[in-house]
Amino acid sequence: MKKENNNSPEQHNSTEKSRRDFLQTVGVGSVLAGLAGLGFQSLRSLVPNVLYESSQRFKIGTPAQLPEGVTFLEEKRLYVFKEGKSFYAISASCTHLGCTVKYTKLNQPKEVEENGEKKTINHEFHCPCHGSKYYADGTNYAGPAPRPLLWHKLELSPDDGQLIVDLGEEVEQNFRLTV
Ligand code: FES
Known part of the structure; x- marks a missing residue:
């Protein structure tokens, strides 16, 4: 049996918009997370790799x-x-x-x-x-x-x-x- 789409055109547009907003948010979030990771690595590279152990x-x-x-x-x-x-x-x-x-x-x-x-x-x-x-x-x-x-x-x-x-x-x- 075919499932009817009972949504009005306004409701349909609103659902589409929510989905676009959601996808945009996820996309922006991923980019920001990537940038944050790069930023951390750049900062980390400025700190020397020193082992803090008791002196030999x-x-x-x-x-x-x-x-x-x-x-x-x-x-x-x-x-x-x-x-x-x-x-x-x-x-x-x-x-x-x-x-x-x-x-x-x-x-x-x-x-x-x-x-x-x-x-x-x-x-x-x-x-x-x-x-x-x-x-x-x-x-x-x-x-x-x-x-x-x-x-x-x-x-x-x-x-x-x-x-x-x-x-x-x-x-x-x-x-x-x-x-
Ligand atoms: S620890 Fe085994 S012989 Fe010294």
């Missing part, structure tokens, strides 16, 4: 203030060594799953090969979690640790002569800062 570089005092031998910076999980005028820093983060490795004094000195050189060591690093062991230079030799412990860069601050540790910068195992 920090001062740990002057060379004279640091005691001879090893100092453990618990918060930073870092071992800093002073051997006379030489300084170096080894991460305490186990390369297996990140537990804190313990500086372990050996009962007897031990002959090992570090970096192709025979050396006598008096300490090692042992991980309490799954038994990984590292020589004094951080080379892994037992347990599941896949890599040596990381070494981090040390430098002297030109302002006040303090040692600066840079956790963001890795260095080789033969790195020494000599002051």
Whole structure:
């Protein structure tokens, strides 16, 4: 059965007008939303992409203030060594799953090969979690640790002569800062 259109011509025109108005509104809205998006992106491009995280570089005092031998910076999980005028820093983060490795004094000195050189060591690093062991230079030799412990860069601050540790910068195992 054919459906009759009972609308009067005025009603029909009014419906058409409403539809046109609606479509116009939607169209204008989309354009405005697009422009707003572009505007946001332009403004965003003016803001530098900076990661606001705690600094990887920090001062740990002057060379004279640091005691001879090893100092453990618990918060930073870092071992800093002073051997006379030489300084170096080894991460305490186990390369297996990140537990804190313990500086372990050996009962007897031990002959090992570090970096192709025979050396006598008096300490090692042992991980309490799954038994990984590292020589004094951080080379892994037992347990599941896949890599040596990381070494981090040390430098002297030109302002006040303090040692600066840079956790963001890795260095080789033969790195020494000599002051
Ligand atoms: S986290 Fe150190 S051995 Fe597993």
